[in-house]
Amino acid sequence: xxxxxxxxxxxxxxxxSMYLSExxxxxxxxxxxxxxxxxxxxxxxxxNSPSSLVKRIKTWNEVxxxxxxxxxxxxxxxxKLLYRILEDFQPDSIVHLAEQPSAPYSMLGxxxxxxxxxxxVLGTLNLIYAIQAHCPEVHLxxxxxxxxxxxxxxxxxxxxxxxxxxxxxxTLLFPKSPGSFYHASKVHxxxxxxxxxxxxxxxxxxxxxGVVYGTQTGQSKMHPxxxxxxxxxxxxxxxxxxxxxxxxxxxxxxxxxxxSQTRAYIYLEDVLRCVEIAIEKPADKYQFRVFNQFTEQLSxxxxxxxxxxxxxxxxxxxxxxxxxxxxxxKENHYFNAVSTHLPNLGLNPTFLTNDLILEMLKYLSxxxxxxxxxxxxxxxxxxxx
Amino acid sequence: xxxxxxxxxxxxxxxxSMYLSExxxxxxxxxxxxxxxxxxxxxxxxxNSPSSLVKRIKTWNEVxxxxxxxxxxxxxxxxKLLYRILEDFQPDSIVHLAEQPSAPYSMLGxxxxxxxxxxxVLGTLNLIYAIQAHCPEVHLxxxxxxxxxxxxxxxxxxxxxxxxxxxxxxTLLFPKSPGSFYHASKVHxxxxxxxxxxxxxxxxxxxxxGVVYGTQTGQSKMHPxxxxxxxxxxxxxxxxxxxxxxxxxxxxxxxxxxxSQTRAYIYLEDVLRCVEIAIEKPADKYQFRVFNQFTEQLSxxxxxxxxxxxxxxxxxxxxxxxxxxxxxxKENHYFNAVSTHLPNLGLNPTFLTNDLILEMLKYLSxxxxxxxxxxxxxxxxxxxx
Numbered sequence: 001x002x003x004x005x006x007x008x009x010x011x012x013x014x015x016x017s018m019y020l021s022e023x024x025x026x027x028x029x030x031x032x033x034x035x036x037x038x039x040x041x042x043x044x045x046x047x048n049s050p051s052s053l054v055k056r057i058k059t060w061n062e063v064x065x066x067x068x069x070x071x072x073x074x075x076x077x078x079x080k081l082l083y084r085i086l087e088d089f090q091p092d093s094i095v096h097l098a099e100q101p102s103a104p105y106s107m108l109g110x111x112x113x114x115x116x117x118x119x120x121v122l123g124t125l126n127l128i129y130a131i132q133a134h135c136p137e138v139h140l141x142x143x144x145x146x147x148x149x150x151x152x153x154x155x156x157x158x159x160x161x162x163x164x165x166x167x168x169x170x171t172l173l174f175p176k177s178p179g180s181f182y183h184a185s186k187v188h189x190x191x192x193x194x195x196x197x198x199x200x201x202x203x204x205x206x207x208x209x210g211v212v213y214g215t216q217t218g219q220s221k222m223h224p225x226x227x228x229x230x231x232x233x234x235x236x237x238x239x240x241x242x243x244x245x246x247x248x249x250x251x252x253x254x255x256x257x258x259x260s261q262t263r264a265y266i267y268l269e270d271v272l273r274c275v276e277i278a279i280e281k282p283a284d285k286y287q288f289r290v291f292n293q294f295t296e297q298l299s300x301x302x303x304x305x306x307x308x309x310x311x312x313x314x315x316x317x318x319x320x321x322x323x324x325x326x327x328x329x330k331e332n333h334y335f336n337a338v339s340t341h342l343p344n345l346g347l348n349p350t351f352l353t354n355d356l357i358l359e360m361l362k363y364l365s366x367x368x369x370x371x372x373x374x375x376x377x378x379x380x381x382x383x384x385x
Numbered sequence: 386x387x388x389x390x391x392x393x394x395x396x397x398x399x400x401x402s403m404y405l406s407e408x409x410x411x412x413x414x415x416x417x418x419x420x421x422x423x424x425x426x427x428x429x430x431x432x433n434s435p436s437s438l439v440k441r442i443k444t445w446n447e448v449x450x451x452x453x454x455x456x457x458x459x460x461x462x463x464x465k466l467l468y469r470i471l472e473d474f475q476p477d478s479i480v481h482l483a484e485q486p487s488a489p490y491s492m493l494g495x496x497x498x499x500x501x502x503x504x505x506v507l508g509t510l511n512l513i514y515a516i517q518a519h520c521p522e523v524h525l526x527x528x529x530x531x532x533x534x535x536x537x538x539x540x541x542x543x544x545x546x547x548x549x550x551x552x553x554x555x556t557l558l559f560p561k562s563p564g565s566f567y568h569a570s571k572v573h574x575x576x577x578x579x580x581x582x583x584x585x586x587x588x589x590x591x592x593x594x595g596v597v598y599g600t601q602t603g604q605s606k607m608h609p610x611x612x613x614x615x616x617x618x619x620x621x622x623x624x625x626x627x628x629x630x631x632x633x634x635x636x637x638x639x640x641x642x643x644x645s646q647t648r649a650y651i652y653l654e655d656v657l658r659c660v661e662i663a664i665e666k667p668a669d670k671y672q673f674r675v676f677n678q679f680t681e682q683l684s685x686x687x688x689x690x691x692x693x694x695x696x697x698x699x700x701x702x703x704x705x706x707x708x709x710x711x712x713x714x715k716e717n718h719y720f721n722a723v724s725t726h727l728p729n730l731g732l733n734p735t736f737l738t739n740d741l742i743l744e745m746l747k748y749l750s751x752x753x754x755x756x757x758x759x760x761x762x763x764x765x766x767x768x769x770x
Contacts, residue, residue, distance in 0.1 A: 079495060110464060110514035114507055121506065121573070122499055125566070129495035153555035154548060161560075163539060163548055168719070170538035175546075175557035176576065177583075181510070184580055188506070188573040191561065195569055198562075199713045199767055328584045334553070382584055 002026045003279060004089055006075060006127070007097030009053045010035055011236075012143070012212065012271055015228050016095065018219035019272040020279075021066045028089050029053070030082075030098065032074035034119060035236070038105060044233040044375060047245065047367045051225045059225035076123035079130065086134040093279040094131070096142045098123060099185070102235050103147070104326075104380040106182035113181040120185035121192070128196045136200065139282035140193070141275060144208040146264045146294060146337060148187045150177025151330045156337035159190075159206060159290020174290075179329055180382070190290075197288040204287070205278045210294030213240035213352070214268025215363040228268070230364075233375035234326075240265065240303055242376065244357065247311040247318050248364045249371050256378070257325030259301035262335040264294035267350040277345045292339040295349035303352075310357035326378035387411045388664060389474055391460060391512070392482030394438045395420055396621075397528070397597065397656055400613050401480065403604035404657040405664075406451045413474050414438070415467075415483065417459035419504060420621070423490060429618040429760060432630065432752045436610045444610035461508035464515065471519040478664040479516070481527045483508060484570070487620050488532070489711075489765040491567035498566040505570035506577070513581045521585065524667035525578070526660060529593040531649045531679060531722060533572045535562025536715045541722035544575075544591060544675020559675075564714055565767070575675075582673040589672070590663045595679030598625035598737070599653025600748040613653070615749075618760035619711075625650065625688055627761065629742065632696040632703045633749045634756050641763070642710030644686035647720040649679035652735040662730045677724040680734035688737075695742035711763035 003020050007013040008029030021027045031053060039045060051059070057068050073081045075098055086094075099120040100106070106116040124142070131138055149156045152175070161174045173194060178184040196202040220226045231237040232245035243253045266274075274293050283289040298306075304320045311318035325331075343349065350356070388405050392398045393414030406412045416438060424430060436444070442453050458466045460483055471479075484505040485491065491501040509527070516523055534541045537560070546559045558579060563569040581587040605611045616622040617630035628638045651659075659678050668674040683691075689705045696703035710716075728734065735741070 079499075110511065113510055113514065114464075117510060117577075118503070118507060122503060125498055125502060126495065129498065152557055154550040154553045154557075161548070161550065163546070163550075163560075165539040165546065165548075168539045172537055172539075172560035172562065175548075175560050177557065178576065178580060181577070181580070184573075184576050187576050188569075191563065191569050191572050191576075192502075192566070195563060195566070 001092045001279065002089060004028050004030065004091040004094045005097065006030045006094065007099065008070065009033060010097055011229050013097045014056060015217045015220055015268060016272050016275055017068055018060055018226065019217065020276065021060065021068050022064060022219055023276065027068045029068060029070035030073050030075065030085060032072065034100060042235050044231065044235050046229040046231055047364070047370050048227045048230050050227050050229040055225055059223050063223050075126055076119045079126040082126055082130045083133055086130045090135055091138055093139045093141060095275055096124065096127060096140060099143065100182065103180035103182040105235050106180050107382055108380055116182050117185045117188065121188045124189045125192055128192060131202060132200055136202065139279065140202065140204045141278045142189065142193060142204060142206050144186050144190060144206045145183060146208050146210045146292065147179050147183040148176045148190065148208060149174065150179060151333040151335050152177065153334050156292065158292045158338055158341055159208065179327065194288040197286055201285045203283040203285050204289065205283045206288065206290045207274065207278065207293045208290060209271065210264030210266045211238045211240070212266055212268055212271055213238060215360050217269050217272065232371065234378045234380060239300065240352070243304060243307040244360050244364060245371055246376055247307050247316055248361060248368055249373055250317045251373050251376060252319040252321040253304045253307060254376055255300050255304050255320060255322050256327065257322065258331050259304065259322060260299055260332045261329060262297055262299045264297050264337055265352060266294045267356070270295055270347065270350050274342050274347060277342060277347060281345055291341045292337050293342060294339055296351055297335060297337065306352060307357055310354050310361060314361060326381045328382040386477045386664065387474060389413050389415065389476040389479045390482065391415045391479065392484065393455065394418060395482055396614050398482045399441060400602045400605055400653060401657050401660055402453055403445055403611065404602065405661065406445065406453050407449060407604055408661065412453045414453060414455035415458050415460065415470060417457065419485060427620050429616065429620050431614040431616055432755050433612045433615050435612050435614040440610055444608050448608050460511055461504045464511040467511055467515045468518055471515045475520055476523055478524045478526060478667070480660055481509065481512060481525060484528065485567065488565035488567040490620050491565050492765055492767055501567050502570045502573065506573045509574045510577055513577060516587060517585055521587065524664065525587065525589045526663045527574065527578060527589060527591050529571050529575060529591045530568060531593050531595045531677060532568040533561045533563050533575065533593060534559065535564060536718040536720050537562065538719050541677065543677045543723055543726055544593065564712065579673040582671055586670045588668040588670050589674065590668045591673065591675045592659065592663065592678045593675060594656065595649030595651045596623045596625070597651055597653055597656055598623060600745050602654050602657065617756070619763045619765060624685065625737070628689060628692040629745045629749060630756055631761055632692050632701055633746060633753055634758055635702045636758050636761060637704040637706040638689045638692060639761055640685050640689050640705060640707050641712060642707065643716050644689065644707060645684055645717045646714060647682055647684045649682050649722055650737060651679045652741070655680055655732065655735050659727050659732055662727060662732060666730055676726045677722050678727060679724055681736055682720060682722065691737060692742055695739050695746060699746060711766045713767040
């Protein structure tokens with residue numbers, strides 16, 4: 001299958017590109033390096049100095065005997081190039097990961113909020129038009145986030161909800177309550193994509209993903225140049241990755257607020273499998289299909305306890321600190337999200353076991369000297385404007 | 386009260402500015418003339434050659450003895466100027482009408498869809514930050530549209546809906562199903578604004594307005610230079626205004642599709658009153674308040690019949706033609722929207738009576754020679770991409 005991966009240089013995009021390439025798919029990567037640019041601007045860096053995209057691809061092609069191609073392109077700023085890529089490559093599937101992925105970045109200030117919504121929303125809108133122009137039958141797999149839903153007091157269904165109201169009923173998009181201007185940008189995308197499905201017959205799968213964690217995949221282990229970018233900073237570091245890094249350094253685990261906040265989580269290798277499942281079973285024409293892409297729900301306190309337990313088994317000094325919550329978010333809330341589509345299609349879930357945490361701690365121990373503990377504490381405050 | 390009117394040169398903005406000025410409010414207009422620019426690009430023009438904003442304001446200030454001020458500014462492209470306006474003027478209320486208002490324009494092609502979402506969504510996002518920086522207590526009254534909701538098979542509540550689901554319940558934003566990339570832009574705005582209320586304590590009233598009709602207001606009648614821009618073309622002409630123009634010329638009324646489509650309508654002078662009501666009773670801090678701003682629901686066929694009846698009483702030859710629907714939209718659908726907030730706060734509704742249609746026909750008869758009937762038929766087709 002011909003798979004176009006937009007944002008193929010990222011934390012998910014790069015391992016996904018290798019994974020699908022190894023499975024025999026013809027992979028073409030597009031990236032504009034916005035994330036690397038923001039890293040430089042914000043002074044944050046990956047712990048494991050991932051190679052440039054050129055070197056990654058060169059190494060992969062040598063090591064695997066497969067062939068990934070790529071184009072450097074900004075889909076939000078250069079629609080003509082995007083049109084040409086779709087016209088020339090004629091993909092069967094497009095995996096769209098080309099979005100600014102950080103909630104804290106989007107809350108830094110006006111220009112970062114604007115950058116986020118411009119890159120994400122206008123980039124996706126350009127993509128919708130490029131698909132309509134050159135490959136209207138393509139299956140678009142788009143990365144959304146569980147954070148679009150917020151924390152409603154009812155169960156979170158997979159994108160759509162059947163509502164009974166005043167003696168009538170309809171199945172409508174699940175109401176959203178995003179927690180940042182980044183999360184809002186993903187809500188906007190979903191709105192635009194659902195319209196394109198309903199109006200033009202596009203086929204879209206929106207993957208509302210939980211918080212990802214993980215350091216390596218089967219493919220990344222094949223050569224050091226294939227390392228996956230690993231962030232632990234407040235801008236790009238997700239919570240489990242940050243806790244594991246803190247534990248490695250003997251720094252207390254920094255729990256935001258009282259730690260009762262519950263979120264959905266997924267292991268990086270499961271993400272790759274989920275995308276594979278989605279492209280193997282495409283959405284129908286006119287279908288805006290939503291998968292809630294996670295494998296378990298945990299509170300921040302539960303995460304911290306799990307990491308602390310694993311750390312202690314290695315004789316790490318692990319303590320837990322509750323710090324002032326930099327975000328405006330509910331604590332002590334109800335949270336229960338449905339996720340049945342992906343398991344029904346064959347996802348065999350991985351859980352955050354002690355062994356898995358130990359494996360991640362072991363990986364990080366090699367990079368101990370590169371950790372900058374000043375990056376643990378949140379500087380971006382939701383109220384700071 | 387100090388009222389900042391963004392988009393004060395438009396079909397609603399201009400009569401609203403005069404109305405609130407006459408009521409003794411201190412009105413400051415901001416506009417970037419995007420609508421006049423699109424008029425020129427698309428080769429469509431108002432029937433009644435409205436004056437430039439400078440001449441309008443000069444005439445108003447002379448005729449009324451009041452004083453409207455203005456600044457030419459693009460709130461989506463020039464946030465610094467927007468910040469300065471808010472800092473200097475320190476408004477009590479901001480009425481935000483500075484959005485590209487045409488669904489067909491947004492469906493012309495990629496660049497028009499991008500222009501619409503960039504101008505509307507990023508402009509509103511800049512405004513949110515400008516408010517946070519310089520007047521976080523201000524009451525923002527934002528023009529939304531009933532078209533955000535689409536045509537669900539349940540009653541449309543005012544912005545929020547109480548949902549009972551699997552034994553639990555919550556009150557959440559009403560699910561949206563916008564009918565164009567323009568309507569989607571307003572959904573995005575609502576998402577961003579609700580986040581700003583929830584997170585920063587902003588106070589916002591979102592006016593989800595029905596289709597507006599009307600030619601004059603009490604203020605516009607005071608001098609020819611104060612005329613309100615009147616469009617009948619497919620880009621900016623709303624359906625009742627187009628039907629009345631067609632009847633004036635003896636052209637058949639162009640009903641899209643089978644005409645069963647039902648929408649909500651409101652008379653231009655009622656719009657002014659609704660905005661006045663909103664600014665007199667501001668939303669609370671942290672409140673994202675939504676009013677469904679319309680006074681009656683009618684099918685397109687009912688509209689056509691009413692206009693035909695009035696036209697015949699003037700011995701106009703009025704026929705009705707069903708033409709191919711250029712839009713992708715439901716026909717024969719359920720539609721019932723709630724609107725109780727505005728009547729409860731004092732709105733005394735105007736209805737589309739025979740007398741009102743006759744008054745509009747009379748106004749238009751003076752401009753009969755300026756009507757270009759080639760602008761009646763829709764050229765923008767939702768499927769044309």
